[in-house]
Amino acid sequence: xxxxxxxxxxxxxxxxxxxxDEDEVPIGAVVVADGQIIGRGYNQSAHLTDATAHAEIxxxxxxxxxxxxxxxxxxxxxxxxxxxxxxxxxxxxxxxxKLVYGTDEPKSGYSLYSPNLLHKNTEIVKGxxxxxxRFLMQEYxxxxx
Amino acid sequence: xxxxxxxxxxxxxxxxxxxxDEDEVPIGAVVVADGQIIGRGYNQSAHLTDATAHAEIxxxxxxxxxxxxxxxxxxxxxxxxxxxxxxxxxxxxxxxxKLVYGTDEPKSGYSLYSPNLLHKNTEIVKGxxxxxxRFLMQEYxxxxx
Numbered sequence: 001x002x003x004x005x006x007x008x009x010x011x012x013x014x015x016x017x018x019x020x021d022e023d024e025v026p027i028g029a030v031v032v033a034d035g036q037i038i039g040r041g042y043n044q045s046a047h048l049t050d051a052t053a054h055a056e057i058x059x060x061x062x063x064x065x066x067x068x069x070x071x072x073x074x075x076x077x078x079x080x081x082x083x084x085x086x087x088x089x090x091x092x093x094x095x096x097x098k099l100v101y102g103t104d105e106p107k108s109g110y111s112l113y114s115p116n117l118l119h120k121n122t123e124i125v126k127g128x129x130x131x132x133x134r135f136l137m138q139e140y141x142x143x144x145x
Numbered sequence: 146x147x148x149x150x151x152x153x154x155x156x157x158x159x160x161x162x163x164x165x166d167e168d169e170v171p172i173g174a175v176v177v178a179d180g181q182i183i184g185r186g187y188n189q190s191a192h193l194t195d196a197t198a199h200a201e202i203x204x205x206x207x208x209x210x211x212x213x214x215x216x217x218x219x220x221x222x223x224x225x226x227x228x229x230x231x232x233x234x235x236x237x238x239x240x241x242x243k244l245v246y247g248t249d250e251p252k253s254g255y256s257l258y259s260p261n262l263l264h265k266n267t268e269i270v271k272g273x274x275x276x277x278x279r280f281l282m283q284e285y286x287x288x289x290x
Contacts, residue, residue, distance in 0.1 A: 050206055051215040051238035052197070061195055070196040085262050086238065089231025093196035113259040117230050 005078070005100050008032050009129040012078040012102075015042040015055060016136050022047060026136040029055035029079040031063035031072065031096075038075065039063030055079060056087035060094055072096050073121070080133035082109035082126070088117035098123040102133025150223070150245050153177050154274040157223040157247075160187040160200060161281050167192060171281040174200035174224040176208035176217065176241075183220065184208030200224060201232035205239055217241050218266070225278035227254035227271070233262035243268040247278025 008030055015028025019042040031039035041058025045051055056079050064070055076098040077091060083101065088110035091099060099122055110117045118124065153175055160173025164187040176184035186203025190196055201224050209215055221243040222236060228246065233255035236244060244267055255262045263269065 045215060045238075049213060049215055050209050052202055052206060052235050057197055061197060064195050068194060070190060070194055084234055084238075085258075086231050086234025089229055089234055090197050093190075093229075093231065113230075113262055117258060 003035050005125060005128045008037070008076070008078045009080070009100060009102060009133075011037060011040075012055075012080050013129060013132055013136070015040055015059075016080045016133070019043045019055070020136055020140060026140050027055045027079065027081045029059040029077060031059045031075050031077050033063070033067065033072070033075040038066040052086065054084065054087050056083050057090055060090055060096075064094070070094060076100060078128075080129070081105050081137060082111065084108045085110045085113050085117055091122065092117060092119045095119045096122055098125065100125045100128050102126075102128055103130045103137065148180050150270060150273045153182070153221070153223045154225070154245060154247060154278075156182060156185075157200075157225050158274060158277055158281070160185055160204075161225045161278070164188045164200070165281055165285060171285050172200045172224065172226045174204040174222060176204045176220050176222050178208070178212065178217070178220040183211040197231065199229065199232050201228050202235055205235055205241075209239070215239060221245060223273075225274070226250050226282060227256065229253045230255045230258050230262055236267065237262060237264045240264045241267055243270065245270045245273050247271075247273055248275045248282065 016026045020026035028042040039059040039062030041055045044053045072094045080102040082105040161171045165171035173187045184204040184207030186200045189198045217239045225247040227250040
């Protein structure tokens, strides 16, 4: 049996929950190759005092190390929320084969700027476990009001 | 005497030369606050096997640590070559006060996509030590042919 998009998005949601528990904006990501997770990350911007420590960047960096390559053409990245322009730019450099995300990010998602922020060969799938991904974000921001 | 843009761009060029000496795409950056360098970086993508290890990202991360803040509204970033979309996105999160760069990057510069990749309050100055910045890039790519 091949593990599907929902399975890996659940893994990304697990990462997002770690961020939630640490009072970070709850976004999580995993990078997958050959049906195996080769990088994980959750948003740690606040704790690391580092605006670049987004889930996707941390998961990509782990995957680069695992693969010994900056190019991840045959890998897939799963992230609970639409990536920002910075993370889309990082994915473009990696030529990631497929991006799967849960919920749109209408304030800072990369698609606000240009679809070309991603590599032309990157397949895009959105809306996988969208409700769960969005719920976590809403809960976080509700708690901040 | 206030240290000017050329002074700090020379410091960014010093960083770029380190990249050149290590056979990396020769781009260097410094972040400055109150006339003092608070972060330095040069492109280390190849040696770190990390497509996110651009000069600007490394310099910003150092500056975040120095300032204990992800927000660098009163700081300036100097980089020898026009930033890519990923680095512009990182600068947007940091709300950097001013971006100064040397030479345009017509293949992957952020301005290919959208000027809005930078924060609306970020002042932009380009062309400072443009010839020196471009020369280093040309020498690097000539050596690769």
